[in-house]
Amino acid sequence: MKNQYHPADIEPRIQSLWADEGVFEVDEVEGVDPYYCLTMFPYPSGRLHMGHVRVFTISDVVARYQRMQGKHVLQPMGWDAFGMPAENAAIKNGVPPAQWTYQNIDYMRGQMMRLGLGYDWRREVTTCTPEYYRWEQWLFTKLFEKDLVYRKNSIVNWDPVDNTVLANEQVIDGRGWRSGALVERREIPQWFMRITDYADELLTSLDALDGWPDPVKTMQRNWIGRSEGVEVCFGLDDALQPLLADQGGALKVFTTRPDTIYGVTYMAVAAEHPLAVHAAADQPELQAFLAECKQTESAEAAMETMEKKGMPLGIDAIHPLTGERVPLWVANFVLMSYGTGAVMAVPAHDARDHEFATKYGLPIQQVIDALPGDSVQLDSEAYLGKGRTINSGEFDGLEFQAAFDAIADRLARDGNGERRVNYRLRDWGVSRQRYWGTPIPIIYCDDCDAVPVPAADLPVVLPEDVVVSGTGSPLKDMPGFLNVDCPQCGKPARRETDTFDTFFESSWYFARYASFDQTRSMLDERAEYWLPVDQYIGGVEHAILHLLYARFFQKLMRDTGLSSASEPFTNLLTQGMVLKDGRKMSKSEGNTVDPQGLIEEYGADTVRLFMMFTAPPEQALEWSDDGVAGAFRFLRRLWRAVAEHVEAGVTDGNRPSATTSEQKHLRRKTHEILAKVSDDIGRRYTFNTAIAGVMELLNAVAAFTAENDADQAVRQEALETVVLLLAPIVPHITHELWHGLGHETAVVTQAWPALDESALVRDEIEIVVQVNGKLRARLQVIASADKDTLERLALADSNVQGFVGDKPVRKLIVVPGKLVNIVV
């Protein structure tokens, strides 16, 4: 082998070899152990960024490690190809979104290959192709038949100058990003999927996802937000009842605290609520306020942080238990689209109600007594504890659950309320008023209303030769697309021009990789072979939405008979971001580092090694140019260590025996590190500590002098171990070094090395001695030393004696194999 490490000479050659031999192409073989390793597919934004490199490398290391464990590994790659950036690029440069997207895909695919990522490229999936999206159109029409999709009005951000719908991202400080106009909330009809029908299953089946990180499961639980409470009907004067005829002429609210119902001192409704609109009819100030309420963006963060404002409507509701009149207010923080668009307010026992009541001088009525040890200071804040009821008429003196039950029962008996389970989760709005997405397969007919496109007419192909202006979808101006006969009655009708939320495509692509070339159905039996995904890897930012939608889709596909799995991803690894100078690496921050230049300068292995060494995968990774140089230096040192060894003569690679203490020491180090790295990669996914371990082993090799054949054999074993342990992380250099060490086979086909337990045995161990918990001495003792011996040796140590002196020993703690703590 050559003396010098030149990655540019070896990497492309080895990559071609893998491609020519189809090393990473896998089919469905019975009698082997399949392993499906998947990375969240990227949006083809132009070029790979460091976040991509990181997540792809993590996944590739896992896939290659599992191969070495004897698994039959599938690792596919594809493109989440629909989305806004293509439209923005089209507006800016006049290039049609499709062309821009496909160019980006070609470039980025080349970059992935140059990183040495082991994908089965035959299975590449691109979501903007009709071959892909036809199946989600088909599924949508199936779900339409099953009443799992429906249409209702819902709120969008409307830019009144550009006359277009804005994404939350395009609203900056309440104004349109291009026009600068104040954004309005506008209601338009949109398609929804009944994810709330699956809320309970999505929640309970989280418990069985042992391979998911707890924080992600907690976030999903909180997002679904199951709560048990009561839907309470507040009465209305006769004249107002017709306004809420659909709610039985009463004002319905949901509460999880029916025990506080005697503390209701006002109620609040949304600006769009019929009672608010009615009351505003003859009150210009109120009308102005309702208009103001609509001039806020719809994002929840904006709603929650804005100043809470309200106005009295001048009408009352009637308390269902006391019969007292309760004033109605309109408030900007109540949303018509959540629940019933109205809330009961208990300022004494709810923080937001307290703040609002204080601001507007509304009464605060305490109805819950403090729990022991608490104090109630209603002047300054609400009391949220679940104490006994007071000031609650016949319900006084009850503890929380008793009060809850008694009041709920009473309301139910009177026909004024019902126990209900409520979810924070809302149905998924999938309509987007954008061009570059999957056409929603619906036809609107004046007679038949919304009709799904028949399966035989699918796919509804998105026209690709378009000019994008930035004000509304170009589909609206394309008669060839728009005009169509109604599939039911044959009369002239119009196509839906909205497209699907791009989360739609990313909610099932993991299944399509298995059946990538199937033209007759969405999935086939190959999906049964591979699903569920064994290891899914992607950014934390997807912890809720994408992962929840994908779980939902898997259940939909199960209930449509397409797959038998209930969950899509058995194990999940969420990887942190790549930062530079403490900030997210991004174009807008202007602090990006282009992976391409680094690959050219140092090679793919160095980039991969740096990414895996610098931080554990779940944490943010701080970029460092010096760190990359350090990674390269390590590979060069490794190359040289192997080259020098090879020059001295390779051995047969059989397990050597150790006689000298130097040989024993190196063999022990070799197998200790092997055990550690196996655990770090296989169980803990802490690739950084795995690499640190290998570095330690290489340092031990460097400190070892081989003087004879026996030494040489021990060093061969150590170096082969180093090469195999690093093979998943730096696959090119280890390919060369493996050959250099005398092997004919390719390292990519090698098995993970086997541990020799006998090499781990130690004769002596170090014991730490503490006095009152402070380290005072270290003792070398024989490994078999018993408790008494340790105590005696510890007390005999001169430094320990200095601290113990003639003080009486009050306690003596011995942790076998570790430490002795003397308490005086």
Place this chain on the structure above:
RNA sequence: GCCCGGGUGGCGGAAUUGGUAGACGCUGCGGACUUAAAAUCCGUUUUCCGAAAGGAAGUGAGGGUUCAAGUCCCUCCCCGGGCACCA
């Protein structure tokens, strides 16, 4: 505002089940090799006291539990992610 993370040397990080804080790497400093540079190698690098042996302090802040706390509990501060139309 709400939910979920994180905070340890000059820097990235390690410490896996409450048991030696700082593994491994980077940077800096000193040295070797060299005509020189690059590359490489050796030493050193938490702070303070000390010639050394050794000692004291130390894991965002403040309290607590324990023989023992970076790790567990309580309160607070700061940073990051998500908040349903960015992907």
